[in-house]
Amino acid sequence: MAENNSIGIVAPQTAHFSEPFTLKSGEVLPQFELVYETYGTLNAAKSNAVLVCHALSGNHHVAGKNAEGDKYAGWWDNLVGPGKPLDTNKFFVIGVNNLGGCHGSSGPSSINPDSKKPYGASFPIVTVEDWVNSQARLLDLLGIQQLAAIIGGSLGGMQALQWTIAYPERIKHALVIASAPNLTAQNMAFNEVARQAIITDPEFYDGDYYAHNTVPRRGLRIARMLGHITYLSDDAMGEKFGRKLKDTIKYSFDVEFEMESYLRYQGDKFAGEFDANTYLRMTRALDYYDPALEYGGDLSKALNKVQAKFLVVSFTSDWRFSPDRSREIVKALLDNERTVSYAEVTALHGHDAFLMPDAHYHSILCNYLQKIDTSTL
Amino acid sequence: MAENNSIGIVAPQTAHFSEPFTLKSGEVLPQFELVYETYGTLNAAKSNAVLVCHALSGNHHVAGKNAEGDKYAGWWDNLVGPGKPLDTNKFFVIGVNNLGGCHGSSGPSSINPDSKKPYGASFPIVTVEDWVNSQARLLDLLGIQQLAAIIGGSLGGMQALQWTIAYPERIKHALVIASAPNLTAQNMAFNEVARQAIITDPEFYDGDYYAHNTVPRRGLRIARMLGHITYLSDDAMGEKFGRKLKDTIKYSFDVEFEMESYLRYQGDKFAGEFDANTYLRMTRALDYYDPALEYGGDLSKALNKVQAKFLVVSFTSDWRFSPDRSREIVKALLDNERTVSYAEVTALHGHDAFLMPDAHYHSILCNYLQKIDTSTL
Numbered sequence: 001m002a003e004n005n006s007i008g009i010v011a012p013q014t015a016h017f018s019e020p021f022t023l024k025s026g027e028v029l030p031q032f033e034l035v036y037e038t039y040g041t042l043n044a045a046k047s048n049a050v051l052v053c054h055a056l057s058g059n060h061h062v063a064g065k066n067a068e069g070d071k072y073a074g075w076w077d078n079l080v081g082p083g084k085p086l087d088t089n090k091f092f093v094i095g096v097n098n099l100g101g102c103h104g105s106s107g108p109s110s111i112n113p114d115s116k117k118p119y120g121a122s123f124p125i126v127t128v129e130d131w132v133n134s135q136a137r138l139l140d141l142l143g144i145q146q147l148a149a150i151i152g153g154s155l156g157g158m159q160a161l162q163w164t165i166a167y168p169e170r171i172k173h174a175l176v177i178a179s180a181p182n183l184t185a186q187n188m189a190f191n192e193v194a195r196q197a198i199i200t201d202p203e204f205y206d207g208d209y210y211a212h213n214t215v216p217r218r219g220l221r222i223a224r225m226l227g228h229i230t231y232l233s234d235d236a237m238g239e240k241f242g243r244k245l246k247d248t249i250k251y252s253f254d255v256e257f258e259m260e261s262y263l264r265y266q267g268d269k270f271a272g273e274f275d276a277n278t279y280l281r282m283t284r285a286l287d288y289y290d291p292a293l294e295y296g297g298d299l300s301k302a303l304n305k306v307q308a309k310f311l312v313v314s315f316t317s318d319w320r321f322s323p324d325r326s327r328e329i330v331k332a333l334l335d336n337e338r339t340v341s342y343a344e345v346t347a348l349h350g351h352d353a354f355l356m357p358d359a360h361y362h363s364i365l366c367n368y369l370q371k372i373d374t375s376t377l
Numbered sequence: 378m379a380e381n382n383s384i385g386i387v388a389p390q391t392a393h394f395s396e397p398f399t400l401k402s403g404e405v406l407p408q409f410e411l412v413y414e415t416y417g418t419l420n421a422a423k424s425n426a427v428l429v430c431h432a433l434s435g436n437h438h439v440a441g442k443n444a445e446g447d448k449y450a451g452w453w454d455n456l457v458g459p460g461k462p463l464d465t466n467k468f469f470v471i472g473v474n475n476l477g478g479c480h481g482s483s484g485p486s487s488i489n490p491d492s493k494k495p496y497g498a499s500f501p502i503v504t505v506e507d508w509v510n511s512q513a514r515l516l517d518l519l520g521i522q523q524l525a526a527i528i529g530g531s532l533g534g535m536q537a538l539q540w541t542i543a544y545p546e547r548i549k550h551a552l553v554i555a556s557a558p559n560l561t562a563q564n565m566a567f568n569e570v571a572r573q574a575i576i577t578d579p580e581f582y583d584g585d586y587y588a589h590n591t592v593p594r595r596g597l598r599i600a601r602m603l604g605h606i607t608y609l610s611d612d613a614m615g616e617k618f619g620r621k622l623k624d625t626i627k628y629s630f631d632v633e634f635e636m637e638s639y640l641r642y643q644g645d646k647f648a649g650e651f652d653a654n655t656y657l658r659m660t661r662a663l664d665y666y667d668p669a670l671e672y673g674g675d676l677s678k679a680l681n682k683v684q685a686k687f688l689v690v691s692f693t694s695d696w697r698f699s700p701d702r703s704r705e706i707v708k709a710l711l712d713n714e715r716t717v718s719y720a721e722v723t724a725l726h727g728h729d730a731f732l733m734p735d736a737h738y739h740s741i742l743c744n745y746l747q748k749i750d751t752s753t754l
Contacts, residue, residue: 125629192634222574226603234562243559
């Protein structure tokens, strides 16, 4: 039941693809499944579809709840719903769990139909390009030839960008938020530390921990704690926790400061929910993405065939995907004389800002999305 | 033998303290040892001594070599020696390994003279204040009543600052480099992730891994890899490694990018040399240091009794101990009408810059140190 202009209760669906799918690595998946949700109604012209791409730890459950008793709604529920910036009264919105994920789409923790055992380490390494190609198959299945818009933040923004490169004629508008045309060395370094924490966990078993009835919980916990530091700005952590003590100083390695309690909680929670093999693959996809690579590092050349109109959004305090990186995308689009709007939102919350219901940020998205003509392809 | 105006060969010395030593935590060490080195000659007036305080992973071996065949000289050899900025023709320079360390001073890996076994987890948690108090005992032993200068970078800078607070009459000049009056929440968060990596390593055994003939190598390796990211600026990592591949992309979790190779090498090296229990204590000392705490957060009040003259140096690209934090120290000193020089050095290398022989940086230190009058106390 819808309340507070929420989507209400939604049910995930599963699409099965039985044609072989060749990945960027050269590996071939003989078959795969994608789990997805949709919100709103596809119009007769099939011209009002919007695909939402998720980031590192996201999934297909973008908005609404899957059951009455669910404590939390989807991860972008503040954005997607009737009367919300991504208005489901106007748009037919699709959320999909990426290939390699751990929320229903084929991934390392899924049962390999051939072996009847979890794929584990044998599940291939997937890339942003692979995700976009697999999402294109989903759109084919849904009979959607062109998207009114593709939207994503962070790693989701990379997918949005890649869609405009790989399928220029299928994207009318691309909303690329808190993203970058590739990772900096520092970003890749954080990913590497996270991966090494997982891989060197004695319970990782070379990725085949399912067979040992265990998970590399310690490593995944460390990876997530580290991630959380980089999603928040120094100032946001300062404002949220500062140097606040839990109690009087005990001169111990137990929780002394409130921030420590927060990080441990986030790490524990995530390690109990998420699949480590998926985490490894998501960070690798981030590392590899670099559309300019085959153009000698020239992003303008990489975006030469793009047809979409763009809205690029960055946040001033985001040091993981800084405004500078968004401006690189804007510049490359302008070099190609494409239509691009750019907003640099003053926000305290660092990279996490793209998930938050900041009024200024949401009004920018709302204004842009309202102007999209969905009457025809 | 001295070459390239090096100190030449130096031998560490050990000072034994048999009077009970009460720590800030309230715990009492019945006895302890400090290992130290000296460079240059103490003058008759004992007025030319300079104490060098080390940072997280440093030690007493500041300059020169301990044996002819040593591959590397001390960690600040580019600064300390005859004719160098901290000129041993003029100054009597002392390097000391901090209490709780793992290079000869009493620490968790030392043999407890009472039990004849390593202290392990029973070694108390030490603070910046404890280090300064123990260093004061060393100066007493050496017959040095007042230091011509105290100098340190990062955590070493915190010790330099603390010396001027705890022993105002014993410090003529304080050189506080790439430091801060306390850690930000983000800094403490990185420390917490590093500690959790160590503590949750199955080979940590609650800190008593010596008894199990092992070390929490995996955890310490992760801690060090993470540390290295924060010592370098994003730009420095970009310049040093960028997105350079080791080879062609292999679609694997092995080393793909050169930066990964660097981080793994640094992590492995450190994990084979350093003691994890010491690492835990060094990071906790960083967390706890906050001289303004007992003055309601007012650093100016905390520095009210300081007598030393100051040189404060920061580096533009240092995001771990940013220039803003150094300016807080400068402001608090100026509030108290103390003499303070401040230099904000344009440098690419982030926090690591304080260890590097940048010409501008070294000329600032050299000019300041040359003007110090060492003729009398």
